Amino acid sequence: MDQARARRFSVLFQIGGIVLAFVFVSVILLLVGANPLTTFKLLVEGAVGSASRISNVLVVWMPLLLVTSGLLVTFSTGLWNIGIEGQITLGAILTTGVIRLFLDASFPPVLVIILSIIAGMVGGALWAALAGLLKTYGGVNEIFGGLGLNYIATALNIGLIFGAWSREGIASMSGTDPFPKEFWFPTFESFNLSWPSLVLSILGLIVIFFLLQGTHFGLRLKAVGKGMRSAFRLGIPTKKYMMLSFMVCGLFAGLTGALQVVAVYHRLIPSISSGYGYLGLMIAMLINFRAIWIAPIALFFAALNIGGIQLPIVQKLDSSLTGVLQGSLVLFILIMQGVKQRVLGKAEGE
Amino acid sequence: MSGEMILLGLAGVIEAGAPIVIAAIGETITERAGVTNLSLNGLIILSAMMGFWVSLETNSILLGFLTGMLIGIAVSVLIAFSSITLKQSQVAVGFILAITCEDLAYFLGNPIMGEQAPIMFATPIPFLQDIPILGPLFFQHSVMTYLSIVLIFAAWFWISKTRPGLMLQGIGEKPEAAFVRGANVVKLRYLYTIVGGALVGLAGPLYTLSVKAGWKGTITGLNGIGWIVLAITIFGGWKPFRVAFGAYLFAFLQWLGLVLQSTLTFIPSQVLQVAPFPLMILTLLLVNLGNTEWMERIIATLPDWLRNRVIKLIRALRSQPPGALGTPFERE
Numbered sequence: 001m002d003q004a005r006a007r008r009f010s011v012l013f014q015i016g017g018i019v020l021a022f023v024f025v026s027v028i029l030l031l032v033g034a035n036p037l038t039t040f041k042l043l044v045e046g047a048v049g050s051a052s053r054i055s056n057v058l059v060v061w062m063p064l065l066l067v068t069s070g071l072l073v074t075f076s077t078g079l080w081n082i083g084i085e086g087q088i089t090l091g092a093i094l095t096t097g098v099i100r101l102f103l104d105a106s107f108p109p110v111l112v113i114i115l116s117i118i119a120g121m122v123g124g125a126l127w128a129a130l131a132g133l134l135k136t137y138g139g140v141n142e143i144f145g146g147l148g149l150n151y152i153a154t155a156l157n158i159g160l161i162f163g164a165w166s167r168e169g170i171a172s173m174s175g176t177d178p179f180p181k182e183f184w185f186p187t188f189e190s191f192n193l194s195w196p197s198l199v200l201s202i203l204g205l206i207v208i209f210f211l212l213q214g215t216h217f218g219l220r221l222k223a224v225g226k227g228m229r230s231a232f233r234l235g236i237p238t239k240k241y242m243m244l245s246f247m248v249c250g251l252f253a254g255l256t257g258a259l260q261v262v263a264v265y266h267r268l269i270p271s272i273s274s275g276y277g278y279l280g281l282m283i284a285m286l287i288n289f290r291a292i293w294i295a296p297i298a299l300f301f302a303a304l305n306i307g308g309i310q311l312p313i314v315q316k317l318d319s320s321l322t323g324v325l326q327g328s329l330v331l332f333i334l335i336m337q338g339v340k341q342r343v344l345g346k347a348e349g350e
Numbered sequence: 351m352s353g354e355m356i357l358l359g360l361a362g363v364i365e366a367g368a369p370i371v372i373a374a375i376g377e378t379i380t381e382r383a384g385v386t387n388l389s390l391n392g393l394i395i396l397s398a399m400m401g402f403w404v405s406l407e408t409n410s411i412l413l414g415f416l417t418g419m420l421i422g423i424a425v426s427v428l429i430a431f432s433s434i435t436l437k438q439s440q441v442a443v444g445f446i447l448a449i450t451c452e453d454l455a456y457f458l459g460n461p462i463m464g465e466q467a468p469i470m471f472a473t474p475i476p477f478l479q480d481i482p483i484l485g486p487l488f489f490q491h492s493v494m495t496y497l498s499i500v501l502i503f504a505a506w507f508w509i510s511k512t513r514p515g516l517m518l519q520g521i522g523e524k525p526e527a528a529f530v531r532g533a534n535v536v537k538l539r540y541l542y543t544i545v546g547g548a549l550v551g552l553a554g555p556l557y558t559l560s561v562k563a564g565w566k567g568t569i570t571g572l573n574g575i576g577w578i579v580l581a582i583t584i585f586g587g588w589k590p591f592r593v594a595f596g597a598y599l600f601a602f603l604q605w606l607g608l609v610l611q612s613t614l615t616f617i618p619s620q621v622l623q624v625a626p627f628p629l630m631i632l633t634l635l636l637v638n639l640g641n642t643e644w645m646e647r648i649i650a651t652l653p654d655w656l657r658n659r660v661i662k663l664i665r666a667l668r669s670q671p672p673g674a675l676g677t678p679f680e681r682e
Contacts, residue, residue, distance in 0.1 A: 028457070032457075032458065032461070080445075082445070134635065138634075138635045138639075138642065139635075139638030139641045140631065140634045140635050140638055141584075141634070143441070144581050145631055147577050148581075148627040148628065148630050149631070151624045152624060152627055152628055155623070155627075278449055281445065282446065282449070285442050285446065317457070317460070320454075320456040320460075321453075321457050323449065323450065323452075323453030323457075324450060324453045324454050326450075327446055327450025327453060330446050331428075331446045331447065334432065334438055335431075335436065335438070337438070338432055338435075338436025338437065339436060341437075342435070342436060
């Protein structure tokens with residue numbers, strides 16, 4: 001089969017996967033007595049219906065860009081950094097900590113914000129290093145190490161919100177006291193979209209794209225991912241590179257958490273990671289780990305997230321439908337990819 | 351604390367450990383065949399919600415459990431098809447299903463939050479229940495708790511003492527060799543993935559209809575159980591008795607946490623709820639110590655008398671996965 005035909009073939013199967021996912025979600029919707037067409041229309045309107053909604057989509061798009069970019073680094077060494085949720089949380093915690101520390105000091109706020117973001121990145125990287133150490137020196141599978149660390153990070157976060165950093169008067173799920181305005185990231189006029197966040201997120205994506213495509217470091221990471229033994233024989237210290245990939249991903253996760261604090265919530269809230277880490281894992285699988293596709297697919301997933309906010313308001317449906325749709329898209333596209341390989345394999349065998 | 355209270359607490363541990371035992375034995379069976387079902391966290395939550403829903407509508411506990419099993423079967427067929435037939439990554443498919451099933455449960459379960467479904471009562475076993483100590487400990491439970499205990503022995507017997515069980519070990523350890531000996535690796539892996547998934551599917555309704563009766567959406571308190579079960583399977587070294595020990599140990603620690611919470615009120619409840627997770631990491635670290643290079647190096651430097659003891663201890667703790675776990679079977 002020539003290349004052009006193979007590509008068309010491939011696209012056909014991907015479309016098949018998307019169709020299957022929408023059919024599945026439609027069945028689910030019919031099951032609860034909702035009209036699928038109305039619901040999908042609502043999702044679209046909820047995402048692009050107004051300028052402020054589009055701005056909201058971009059606010060979700062930025063963290064997704066950052067986490068997915070970071071995850072491609074761990075994926076290239078063949079690691080499942082499921083601990084990314086905790087790394088985002090630790091980033092947010094350290095950022096909040098530093099800002100609180102300098103709240104009453106007479107430092108210029110810009111300096112404090114920059115310092116707090118750096119602290120957040122370090123926090124994310126250290127939390128990732130913990131999962132990395134457990135993996136490389138403790139033999140603990142990174143999936144379980146990471147998951148455990150996620151729950152611990154959540155507990156730490158909630159412990160702080162209800163304990164040491166609780167609001168004056170009564171501690172609550174609404175988070176810590178918001179920071180004064182001078183400690184907020186600047187946003188575009190009358191929108192909640194912050195331009196330094198946008199710059200940093202896009203910059204992050206570009207850095208990872210070139211790191212994985214064109215650098216010696218990226219090549220070595222991939223060699224480790226392709227096969228530990230052969231990389232080891234080539235003289236690449238596999239454990240060191242696994243640790244490095246964890247920590248690079250942790251830096252990105254920490255930055256994500258930091259930006260959620262300084263640019264979105266302006267305080268620490270219980271669900272500060274918002275599940276973006278898991279969503280990033282889904283996106284990475286959906287795009288088959290190719291950096292070039294991060295931006296559009298993350299945008300699509302962000303749009304679904306924002307569109308989903310309308311579901312409970314207008315249709316009395318739980319907004320977790322968004323997750324079902326995102327998950328089934330990834331699942332069915334993955335399955336169709338497998339079907340394609342099987343069909344092609346059979347065709348070649350004959 | 352009086353002796354009677356402790357006895358009551360331990361009986362409660364066996365009751366509360368039942369869903370964990372059932373799910374962990376199910377996962378053990380699946381993994382012994384060489385397939386990892388990573389979807390457990392979502393699968394348990396989804397089967398918990400669906401079982402609760404069906405019981406609510408039909409007023410039948412039995413139908414609730416059957417629904418849970420059907421959910422388990424459906425999810426494990428997806429896992430089997432994509433990983434065995436299509437040779438996609440088991441981790442990828444399992445993780446996607448873990449997340450998606452959870453969302454699906456919260457979506458579908460939204461309208462029935464806080465409803466009252468039937469609750470399964472205990473069925474004490476005549477005569478046996480009157481034995482001092484053993485009676486209250488083992489023979490005054492619900493049917494599902496008895497099943498969980500029987501299951502441990504049944505799984506051990508099947509895996510270690512029967513011919514098909516030997517085949518099961520073979521397809522998980524060395525599928526090529528088992529194939530040469532006439533095992534239909536693909537068919538058997540499907541079978542054990544589905545059997546294991548069906549058992550895991552029982553654990554969900556066991557929570558919502560008995561152990562933690564009720565469905566309260568995201569605060570039902572089941573999030574994380576599936577991951578713990580997967581860790582217990584590793585801790586248990588894929589051996590039914592050791593897996594069951596891990597499950598009861600976990601249930602015991604949870605009970606201890608509850609007891610402590612009433613005395614140590616200064617610890618926020620959210621913090622105690624996650625206490626199992628650092629423990630999970632530590633135990634996994636402990637059972638993997640024997641597989642690390644640096645441990646071998648340390649052992650080599652120890653004096654003779656100490657070295658042998660340490661090696662014995664580490665061997666006893668060590669847990670080694672089935673040789674072909676997570677890898678697709680290629681017929682050459």
